[in-house]
Amino acid sequence: MLPAMPSRMNSGTDYQPTAEQLQVLQTASEFAYQIWESRTVSCQTFLRSYPLNSTLTRQQIDDLIQDYTLDENYQLADETKVMSGLRNLRKLLMMRWIWQDALQMISLEQLTDELSEFAGGCISFAKDYTYQHLIAKYGEPTFINEQGNVQIDDMAIMAMGKLGAQELNLSSDIDLIFVHQARGETNGDKAKGTRSIDNKRFMTRLGQGIIKLLDNKTADGFVFRVDMRLRPWGDGSDLAIHLSALQKYFALHGRAWERFAWLKARVVGQIDQPFYDAIQALIKPFVFRYYVDYSAFSALREMKSLIQNQVAQREDLDNIKLGAGGIRDIEFIVQAFQLIYGGRHPQLQVKPCLEAMQVLRELGYLEQITYDNLQAAYRFLRRLEHAIQAINDQQTQRLPHDAYWQHNLAVTLGFNDWQALxxxxxxxxxxxxxxxxxxxxxxxxPDNEDNDLEPEHLEAQIARLNEVLTKENRELLQNFWQSKMVANLSEEARERLDDAYPVIVHALLAHQEQQKLANAALPRLIALLEAICRRSIYLVMIAENPNATIELIPMLSASPWIAKSWHSILYC
Structure with missing residues (x-):
C-alpha cells in the first residue's frame, strides 16, 4: 500500500488547494469535483472558514444550518428557500468530507460522527420548523395525563440503524420512527384563527413535513433519504405511533429482527425527561433480557440462515455490505452477542459497532485475534464503502465494474492497482x-446421539420410556400433561415445552441406561417442570443444551434439593 497522505495538505488556514490536492479530489469523486468546479468561489470561502485539516463540532453544524436557512434579511426563510439552503449546505459539506477522506485527514469515527451530527441537526431543525407552522394553524397538541391534567404532546424522533449508532455513511439513508406521547387533540381555537385536530393527524403532518424538508428531491438535490419502513407494522401503517400502542406492539407483535433494529434506537434532539424515560422503559426490556437470552438463539439461527441463503442466491461478491464476509456479517456477529448477553452486561448496551466489539473483547466473548480481525475488517470495509459512495453520491455498496473507477478507487484507498485492493x-x-x-x-x-432427537425418533423414545417407568410414574407423567397448569400455558410457553420434551425424554433414558434411576428422577423432574413452565425461558435452556440436561437428571435422582432449590430460586 502507498503511504498515508496527510503531508499533502498545506499547514495553517490557507484554503487554496494545491494541484495535487485537486487531483486527489478528482480521482476520488466525480460528484465532489463537479461541486468544486461549478462553485469554486463558494467552496473556497467555505473551506477558509472550515479548513480540511479541522473537525466540525455539533455547535458549528447547528450554526451552519441556521445560516443556510435564513433569507436575504437574515430572517428564517420560507419553505422553498429553506429546502434550497439545506441542500446547498449538504453539497459543501459532502465536498469537504469526501476530500478529507481521500486525503486521509479524518478518522472513520470522526467522519461518521460528523455525518450523524449533521443529520441530527437537520432533523431537529426540520421538526422545529414544521412544528411552528402547524401550531399556527391548529394550536398545540395536548393530552390528559394520568393525574388528569392537560399536557402538551411531543413527538420523539427515533434514529435507527447507523444514524442511531452515530455511524452514518457518506450516502446513507436515515431510518426513522416517530413516537408521540398519547391520544388527544390540539388546542386550536377558531376565535384565534386556529382549528382543532386530533393528535394523530397533527403528528402525521409533522412527520410528513420533516420528510418533505429532508427527502424531497429538488433541483438542488436532497438532504437525506428518509426511510420509515422500520416503524411498527411497516409501510401502510400510521406514520407516528403513541406510547401505549408501541408498548402493546412490543408485547404482542415484536419480532426478533426488530430487537436488532431497536438495539441501535436513539432519540434525536431534545424531549422532556419523563417522555424520554418512558421511551427507554419500553425499549430496554424489549431488546435486552436480564438472563442469558437463550430464546434468541432460534431466531438468530433463522436470521443467519436467511443471510447465508441470500448470499448463495445472489452470488454477489461485488457487494461489500451484503456479500459473504461483508459489513452485515460483522454487524450480525456483534449484535447477536449484544442481544444475548446485553441484559446481564449493561456495558454491552452501546450502539456503535466498534465500541460494542471492544466491550465483547474486554468481557472475553471475542478472542483477541478475532477482535483484531473484525475491527480491521470493519474499518477497511467502511472506508471502502465511503469511497464507493463518494464516486457519484450513490447509496451503493457495490464495487465498480468500470476499469477507470476501479483504478481510481484503488489509488484513493492507497493501493497500487485494483488487484491489490x-x-x-x-x-x-x-x-x-x-x-x-x-x-x-x-x-x-447430545454427544454420540446425533439422531435420537429427530421428530421421527420421538415416538419410539416415548415408548421406551413407558417401558422403563413404573405405573405410578407413568400416571404422574400423564397427569402432568393433562394438568390445568399445562392447559393454561401461553402459546409460546407450550411451544417451548414441546421443544424441550424430546430432550427430557432422551436424558431420562440415558440416565436409566447408565444408572437405572429414571424412576427416582422423574417425580423431581416434574416438580422442576411445574416451576419452570411459569418462566418458560428455562425450557429453552433445556432444549438448547441437551448435554447439560443429561447431566441434570442424575443430580435430580441424587438430591431432591435440586428440584426444590430451582423452585425457590425461580420465585425469589
Whole structure:
C-alpha cells in the first residue's frame, strides 16, 4: 500500500488547494469535483472558514444550518428557500468530507460522527420548523395525563440503524420512527384563527413535513433519504405511533429482527425527561433480557440462515455490505452477542459497532485475534464503502465494474492497482467469515446421539420410556400433561415445552441406561417442570443444551434439593 497522505495538505488556514490536492479530489469523486468546479468561489470561502485539516463540532453544524436557512434579511426563510439552503449546505459539506477522506485527514469515527451530527441537526431543525407552522394553524397538541391534567404532546424522533449508532455513511439513508406521547387533540381555537385536530393527524403532518424538508428531491438535490419502513407494522401503517400502542406492539407483535433494529434506537434532539424515560422503559426490556437470552438463539439461527441463503442466491461478491464476509456479517456477529448477553452486561448496551466489539473483547466473548480481525475488517470495509459512495453520491455498496473507477478507487484507498485492493478485501472477508460461521450454529445435540432427537425418533423414545417407568410414574407423567397448569400455558410457553420434551425424554433414558434411576428422577423432574413452565425461558435452556440436561437428571435422582432449590430460586 502507498503511504498515508496527510503531508499533502498545506499547514495553517490557507484554503487554496494545491494541484495535487485537486487531483486527489478528482480521482476520488466525480460528484465532489463537479461541486468544486461549478462553485469554486463558494467552496473556497467555505473551506477558509472550515479548513480540511479541522473537525466540525455539533455547535458549528447547528450554526451552519441556521445560516443556510435564513433569507436575504437574515430572517428564517420560507419553505422553498429553506429546502434550497439545506441542500446547498449538504453539497459543501459532502465536498469537504469526501476530500478529507481521500486525503486521509479524518478518522472513520470522526467522519461518521460528523455525518450523524449533521443529520441530527437537520432533523431537529426540520421538526422545529414544521412544528411552528402547524401550531399556527391548529394550536398545540395536548393530552390528559394520568393525574388528569392537560399536557402538551411531543413527538420523539427515533434514529435507527447507523444514524442511531452515530455511524452514518457518506450516502446513507436515515431510518426513522416517530413516537408521540398519547391520544388527544390540539388546542386550536377558531376565535384565534386556529382549528382543532386530533393528535394523530397533527403528528402525521409533522412527520410528513420533516420528510418533505429532508427527502424531497429538488433541483438542488436532497438532504437525506428518509426511510420509515422500520416503524411498527411497516409501510401502510400510521406514520407516528403513541406510547401505549408501541408498548402493546412490543408485547404482542415484536419480532426478533426488530430487537436488532431497536438495539441501535436513539432519540434525536431534545424531549422532556419523563417522555424520554418512558421511551427507554419500553425499549430496554424489549431488546435486552436480564438472563442469558437463550430464546434468541432460534431466531438468530433463522436470521443467519436467511443471510447465508441470500448470499448463495445472489452470488454477489461485488457487494461489500451484503456479500459473504461483508459489513452485515460483522454487524450480525456483534449484535447477536449484544442481544444475548446485553441484559446481564449493561456495558454491552452501546450502539456503535466498534465500541460494542471492544466491550465483547474486554468481557472475553471475542478472542483477541478475532477482535483484531473484525475491527480491521470493519474499518477497511467502511472506508471502502465511503469511497464507493463518494464516486457519484450513490447509496451503493457495490464495487465498480468500470476499469477507470476501479483504478481510481484503488489509488484513493492507497493501493497500487485494483488487484491489490481485491487481495486485501478478500483477506478481510475470509477473516470475517470464520467467526460468522461459528455464530449460533445448529442446536446442540447430545454427544454420540446425533439422531435420537429427530421428530421421527420421538415416538419410539416415548415408548421406551413407558417401558422403563413404573405405573405410578407413568400416571404422574400423564397427569402432568393433562394438568390445568399445562392447559393454561401461553402459546409460546407450550411451544417451548414441546421443544424441550424430546430432550427430557432422551436424558431420562440415558440416565436409566447408565444408572437405572429414571424412576427416582422423574417425580423431581416434574416438580422442576411445574416451576419452570411459569418462566418458560428455562425450557429453552433445556432444549438448547441437551448435554447439560443429561447431566441434570442424575443430580435430580441424587438430591431432591435440586428440584426444590430451582423452585425457590425461580420465585425469589
Amino acid at each position: 481485491l487481495t486485501q478485501l478478500n483477506a478481510h472477508r475470509d477473516n470475517v467469515n470464520v467467526p460468522f460461521e461459528r455464530m449460533v450454529t445448529e442446536r446442540q445435540v
